[in-house]
Amino acid sequence: MIENVRILHLNDLHSHFEHYPKVKRFFEQESDEEREIVRLDLGDNVDKSHPLTAATSGRANVDLMNDLRLDFATIGNNEGIGLSKAEISSLYDEADFKVLIGNLKDENGQPSWATPYHIYRTAGGTTVAFLAYTFPYYLTYQPNGWQVEDPIESLKRDLSREEVASADVIVLMSHLGLPYDERIAREFDQVDLIIGSHTHHLLEEGAYLEGTYLAAAGRYGEHVGQIDLSLCDGQLTDVRIFAQAISQLGSQAGDEKWVEDRLEQGRQLLAKDSICHLPSSLGVEESADLMMTAMKHYADASLSIVNSGLVVKGFAQDLTMADLQESLPHQMRLISLEVSHDELLAICQEIFAKEPLLKQQKIRGMGFRGKQFGNVLTSGFTYKNGKIVYNKKVINKSDCYRLVLVDQYYFAPYFERIKDKEVKLLFPELLREVVANDLGQ
Structure with missing residues (x-):
């Protein structure tokens, strides 16, 4: 047959x-x-x-x-x-x-x-x-x-x-x-x-x-x-x-x-979920600061590193999940790792050395849904002239600190120093859910 x-x-x-x-x-x-x-x-x-x-x-x-x-x-x-x-x-x-x-x-x-x-x-x-x-x-x-x-x-x-x-x-x-x-x-x-x-x-x-x-x-x-x-x-x-x-x-x-109706339907559903009222609408770096604070709270960490391209759009004053979806559309979770001074310094040296190359890169995959990598930003410490300053003091080399990052930093091929470390993947919330929960409190 x-x-x-x-x-x-x-x-x-x-x-x-x-x-x-x-x-x-x-x-x-x-x-x-x-x-x-x-x-x-x-x-x-x-x-x-x-x-x-x-x-x-x-x-x-x-x-x-x-x-x-x-x-x-x-x-x-x-x-x-x-x-x-x-x-x-x-x-x-x-x-x-x-x-x-x-x-x-x-x-x-x-x-x-x-x-x-x-x-x-x-x-x-x-x-x-x-x-x-x-x-x-x-x-x-x-x-x-x-x-x-x-x-x-x-x-x-x-x-x-x-x-x-x-x-x-x-x-x-x-x-x-x-x-x-x-x-x-x-x-x-x-x-x-x-x-x-x-x-x-x-x-x-x-x-x-x-x-x-x-x-x-x-x-x-x-x-x-x-x-x-x-x-x-x-x-x-x-x-x-x-x-x-x-x-x-x-x-x-x-x-x-039909396509626009699907977008609008999603936006309307998400807009019903109010997150918080901010003093004013924020720019990208101000929004990134709030994002890093939320990341540190979620991971019980004191340090964070992100790239500004994660914030596609600054946070709206009357922030809803619809707004946050536009700002942080990524399918991305967080990782945390314990670092000494020397380990943090090595990670920063690698990330900041690659910043000029990555800055304008259109990143694809690994959960990233933005436009380009952007600038490297830090919270809880600053990295300048090859040195780390923690809370406005030179870091104590004998101390160990918890660093929180987006999981892209671990899965992407850019940063070998992070791949060499033992990391903890944090579930179940996505990045924007972490931010929403933190700001909602």
Whole structure:
């Protein structure tokens, strides 16, 4: 029996709803009656940088995923880490699709809102095993209440399951990134197709490696993936992969209004949450000072270092969560570390030495949702002419101090001195939630 199955997939949307109207039309237009359709989301759909996502903790995203008539979705780090455990545990309550994730557990085992894999049976009786794994950020999943497992070991385990091993076709929904995908293609010939994400890579016409097909559709809804599978008596005979650029699809009247309505809906929801009344509206550095004070309170620290680019817009006088969302849109948490005088001096030497290079850099990823890095600012001490002054006194070299930073400083490749230190990741609040709670008091 000859069968034609079409897989439509969305990669790393990150709440870029500005592309959603075109994405939806593509999903609808390519769902022809001659083919069986399976619709997928590859994770990192949710990103709290968008006001509506922040206001609903991602539930608005799930409504739109339902609107796309998805069959299966997996999670990325923006769902697994960017949301608190309580938020993700209720995220999919109203989902009309199955959530698949095979390498995430807690103290009770498999999360109740997801299954490790699914055996899909086509209308013609072909069995397709859908597996899914997310990138193993061990350091950040653990303090958020999760145990993320090695995806390679998880894959080995799942491939040994009888119903997976006996499936006619095995498809991996990967939120692992291209290097992992290529490794899996080389080492596991059982896997027929890997649909990749996480590293935002784009394979416009797919790739073929060691007998495994690879597909990926970039990021932000800028592309949408289409994979046509030809099957004969349960055997895969042909695979055609295509990533459609959304920019090449026509706009329609009402698209811009739909996008603006989503922004306004989010802003209105967030505006209901009043934080505080300040003596006046603040500039960037004044706002950064309040931000660092809040960071120190949260971490029980005496020192802080930030970059001014974290404050996208100075704090409004009558500050609401809508205002703070604009000022601090980042998907970012805090870290703390204990430092001696010499360790703090070495960290400052590295950070300030790189300030001229980073200042105008347009930072991407690692939770940063601003425009550029900006200037380096400190609180609790000053660094000048290669020396540290703490509370207007020369620091006592025998003392140890707690320093609080945004987690980007640890995960980004810029600052090796910080990477060398043992740090504590602080959960569950995001940076703007830390600031809101502190100012609200």
